[in-house]
Amino acid sequence: MTAARLTAQERGRIASGLADGLGYAEIARALGRPTSTVSREVTRNGGRRGYRAEHAQHATAWRARRGAASPAEPPSFPDTHGRDPAAVLAYADRFAAMMVRAGLPRMAARVLACLVTTDSGGLTAADLVGRLRVSPASVSKAVAYLEGLEVVEREAVGRRERYFIDxxxxxxxxxxxxxxxxxxxxxxxxxxxxxxxxxxxxxxxxxxxxxxxxxxxxxxxxxxATARDDAVTVLAALAVADPAVVDRITGSFGWERDRVDAVRELLWQRTPQ
Known part of the structure; x- marks a missing residue:
């Protein structure tokens, strides 16, 4: 068996096999790889339900760069708190891709993804340059765009600026x-x-x-808009965020199941599909 790293094409076949409901052993046989290679690959990159071939490829490349980096290189992930940096990177890539599909420029989407996936919610320009491996000018332009959308703010930290979301x-x-x-x-x-x-x-x-x-x-x-409409809209939003909220609210009134189901149906109609 070859010990070479998985290729992008092989990762694509793994993703397809998972989508088809195949087991690790079956996918491994089709690739001519050990089952452990496939299971380890999937586990490290989101699991059966979260595995994405492109994200896994990026994460592997990132780990390779980190292994070759000098000890003096600044950390690309300032506050992962023990979490797997590759998993954080894979999710950030996935979040950014979703933002791009929604119409956000790619670099602005990557900067926003970095801020969203950072516990502090804020990073300096140097942090973003190190994490994204892009030029300071690219970061500056992306931040200016996000400021225009009112989703990012900046504050002075000594001689530096920190960009953050709240x-x-x-x-x-x-x-x-x-x-x-x-x-x-x-x-x-x-x-x-x-x-x-x-x-x-x-x-x-x-x-x-x-x-x-x-x-x-x-x-x-x-x-x-009437106050009733506003109340129903807010309740619908709460129900989407936490489906159990309907049961908690209606339970406090002691309503029968049919009445609870009617409320649930009303909220479903008010929720954008």
Whole structure:
């Protein structure tokens, strides 16, 4: 049996085998590898449910670089608290990839992933340069972009700057998104007036304006929303974050199962799919 490291193609076949429900031994036989090699590979890189071939390849490359690094090289993971740095890196890559799919520039997504996966929620530019192995200019540009989205802030630490996210970052990002939608609605409304709603272009912009105005109302809790709607929306969000919240709340009222199920169905209808 060869002792060479797994290739990217082999990792892809492992991922496919896991997706098909194959066992380690069966996957190993198809690769011509020991079963222990496959099981160790999967265990180190997210387990059966979390294994991703690309992430595993990145993690292996990172471990190889760390092994060859000089003792004086600054740590790339300042506060992993004993966790496997490769596992942290793999998850950060996965988080960043999700952000890129959502429309975030790649470097901004990588910086945000670093901050999210750091216990302190903050890193200096030097930390980010060391962890991402990119230039200071790349980090600076990415941070400036994230500041524009109001998801990252900076503070002075001596002669350095520290970039950080706080616990309400997602709320602020949500509100910023609501403001952006409101701008879309206003701009499209102006365009409909200029081009005349009776023309195809004007009608298109009028529909766009109505769409973004509705989204803004839903997100920003406009005055047209009733207190009941607000309460149901908040409860729906809580139920998504913690499904047991419905049972705890309805249990305190002693409601029958049918009534509890009706509440659950209402919240499900109010939750974006």
């Amino acid at each position: 616990d309400d970052v997602w709320l602020r990002a949500w509100l910023a998104s609501a403001r952006t939608n409101a701008t879309w609605a206003d701009t499209a409304r102006d365009g409909a007036r200029v081009l005349d709603p009776g023309t195809p272009a004007g009608a298109r912009l009028a529909r766009m304006s109505r769409f973004f105005a509705t989204v803004t109302d839903d997100m920003a809790a406009s005055p047209s």
